[in-house]
Amino acid sequence: MAAIFYKEMMVINVLTTKIETFNNLIDGEWQESVSHKTFNSVNPANKAEIVGVFQASNEQDVRLAIEAAQKAFPAWSQTAPSKRAAILNQAASILEQNAAKVAEELTREEGKHIDDAKNEVLRSAQTLRFYAVEGQTFTGETFPNDDPNMKVSTEREPLGVVSVITPWNFPLSIPARKIAPALITGNTVVFKPSSDTPLIAFRLVEALYQAGIPKGVINFVTGKASDVGDLLVTHSAVRAVTFTGSTSAGEDIHRKASFTTRTQMELGGKNPLIVMQDADLDLAASLAVNGGFSITGQACTGTSRVIVLKEVKEAFVQKLIEKTSALKIGNGFEKGVKIGPLANEKQFNNVLKYIQYGKEDGATLAFGGNALTDAEYQKGYFVQPAIFTNVNPDSRIAKEEIFGPVIAVIEVDTYEEAIAIANDVEYGLSASIVTNNLKVANQFTKDIQAGTVKVNRTTTGNLMNAPFGGLKKSSTSTFRESGRVGLEFFTQLKTVYIGY
Ligand code: NAD
Numbered sequence: 001m002a003a004i005f006y007k008e009m010m011v012i013n014v015l016t017t018k019i020e021t022f023n024n025l026i027d028g029e030w031q032e033s034v035s036h037k038t039f040n041s042v043n044p045a046n047k048a049e050i051v052g053v054f055q056a057s058n059e060q061d062v063r064l065a066i067e068a069a070q071k072a073f074p075a076w077s078q079t080a081p082s083k084r085a086a087i088l089n090q091a092a093s094i095l096e097q098n099a100a101k102v103a104e105e106l107t108r109e110e111g112k113h114i115d116d117a118k119n120e121v122l123r124s125a126q127t128l129r130f131y132a133v134e135g136q137t138f139t140g141e142t143f144p145n146d147d148p149n150m151k152v153s154t155e156r157e158p159l160g161v162v163s164v165i166t167p168w169n170f171p172l173s174i175p176a177r178k179i180a181p182a183l184i185t186g187n188t189v190v191f192k193p194s195s196d197t198p199l200i201a202f203r204l205v206e207a208l209y210q211a212g213i214p215k216g217v218i219n220f221v222t223g224k225a226s227d228v229g230d231l232l233v234t235h236s237a238v239r240a241v242t243f244t245g246s247t248s249a250g251e252d253i254h255r256k257a258s259f260t261t262r263t264q265m266e267l268g269g270k271n272p273l274i275v276m277q278d279a280d281l282d283l284a285a286s287l288a289v290n291g292g293f294s295i296t297g298q299a300c301t302g303t304s305r306v307i308v309l310k311e312v313k314e315a316f317v318q319k320l321i322e323k324t325s326a327l328k329i330g331n332g333f334e335k336g337v338k339i340g341p342l343a344n345e346k347q348f349n350n351v352l353k354y355i356q357y358g359k360e361d362g363a364t365l366a367f368g369g370n371a372l373t374d375a376e377y378q379k380g381y382f383v384q385p386a387i388f389t390n391v392n393p394d395s396r397i398a399k400e401e402i403f404g405p406v407i408a409v410i411e412v413d414t415y416e417e418a419i420a421i422a423n424d425v426e427y428g429l430s431a432s433i434v435t436n437n438l439k440v441a442n443q444f445t446k447d448i449q450a451g452t453v454k455v456n457r458t459t460t461g462n463l464m465n466a467p468f469g470g471l472k473k474s475s476t477s478t479f480r481e482s483g484r485v486g487l488e489f490f491t492q493l494k495t496v497y498i499g500y
Pocket of ligand 1: 167168169193223245253266268429
């Protein structure tokens with residue numbers, strides 16, 4: 001049955017209008033939801049276009065998926081690490097071989113430019129390869145002790161069933177950086193992607209399936225958080241929940257998870273870029289534009305506040321507007337487009353709501369901020385990037401996550417004032433400063449409350465081999481994702497004393 005399913009999948013041509021239905025993967029079988037209900041994934045650049053039809057799962061599907069993962073755990077946890085690694089490497093090869101097609105699907109489903117989509121596909125494949133290597137040398141320690149006839153060491157063991165819950169903005173790379181470390185360390189997975197990007201999530205699971213992952217080791221369940229979210233978190237067999245999404249959902253999950261369920265929450269941000277008096281203003285404006293408007297401002301590490309010293313504010317804002325007005329807005333398949341659609345209707349309405357708040361709270365809308373409704377734009381969720389100046393640091397656009405192409409420029413008199421404002425939000429994900437003064441740069445790395453701190457770089461972007469996570473309400477601040485430390489969350493330590 002699975003083979004037939006795959007044969008059917010192979011004939012998908014994304015350019016045809018044929019709409020495919022995609023199933024859940026439970027216990028190695030591609031299955032419809034027990035409810036037989038489905039939902040559509042649509043193209044945010046053209047709302048009339050259905051990208052795929054997916055299973056509207058319910059708790060019964062989740063229960064079956066968790067039970068399958070539970071059943072598969074003993075054998076998978078005992079599988080040789082090199083065999084687990086071979087599956088990740090093979091899945092990476094499959095993604096690489098299909099990179100052009102998957103990138104095209106990513107652009108159709110999420111809206112980001114095709115070049116960004118290709119980068120994401122290739123980076124996700126690299127992430128699988130990275131953990132295939134790192135996971136094979138991730139181990140415990142041996143401790144010196146006074147007894148010559150005793151060895152004391154720690155062993156790292158997998159946890160068991162892990163729920164993976166992910167957002168739509170990096171629909172492949174975020175799942176890859178959670179699923180790869182979970183699998184290589186011997187855990188089994190139930191994966192629920194965002195309902196805005198289930199096709200891209202499906203492609204990752206499909207690659208693992210085609211790579212020969214044993215049945216039940218990865219299970220895939222699509223559907224609404226309100227239908228499937230609770231059980232993914234509260235089922236007694238779930239030993240860990242790794243989640244990326246909004247702070248409100250993360251708080252909800254963290255509250256519901258039991259005492260014995262580990263949680264890793266990567267949440268919202270309100271990331272500042274500080275522009276000092278000595279900054280290269282051309283660089284500063286480019287960093288603000290790239291950090292604030294790339295992937296249409298829908299990055300958790302996106303620059304949403306620029307805190308600028310008053311001496312250079314006018315000149316900086318002029319450059320910022322110049323660079324922003326040169327950005328081409330449109331469908332992610334068009335050459336030269338820098339700003340695609342917002343990913344869904346909720347995002348579209350939310351961004352427009354915050355632009356309205358900015359106006360109501362007395363900030364100056366110095367550029368953009370209109371919904372685009374002419375010609376092709378009316379088909380999708382297109383909004384001009386917005387730049388607000390004279391922003392009150394206590395106003396909503398200065399404090400709350402917008403998650404869209406809106407930059408609030410806040411003028412300050414001193415570095416101390418800039419830091420106080422930068423830190424006076426509930427988030428602490430990423431922050432950057434533009435300066436040529438090494439002393440100030442160094443002081444900034446100490447003063448700023450953020451999990452990712454940069455100097456003369458965009459607030460966005462992180463290496464796959466370096467830790468990633470936030471402070472304050474941006475993360476549970478317990479375990480970091482990404483890099484070698486990303487493996488820690490998925491293992492528990494046992495301390496072993498052996499007397500000879
Ligand atoms: P979201 O919180 O609405 O949804 C994220 C995922 O969680 C989806 O799969 C959703 O179905 C599920 N979900 C939502 N509520 C749930 C609940 N109560 N229980 C279980 N599952 C639930 O977020 P989104 O709109 O998909 O993504 C945007 C948010 O993600 C922004 O706040 C952004 O900052 C954040 N984000 C954070 C990072 C990071 O690494 N810190 C990265 C990307 C996005």
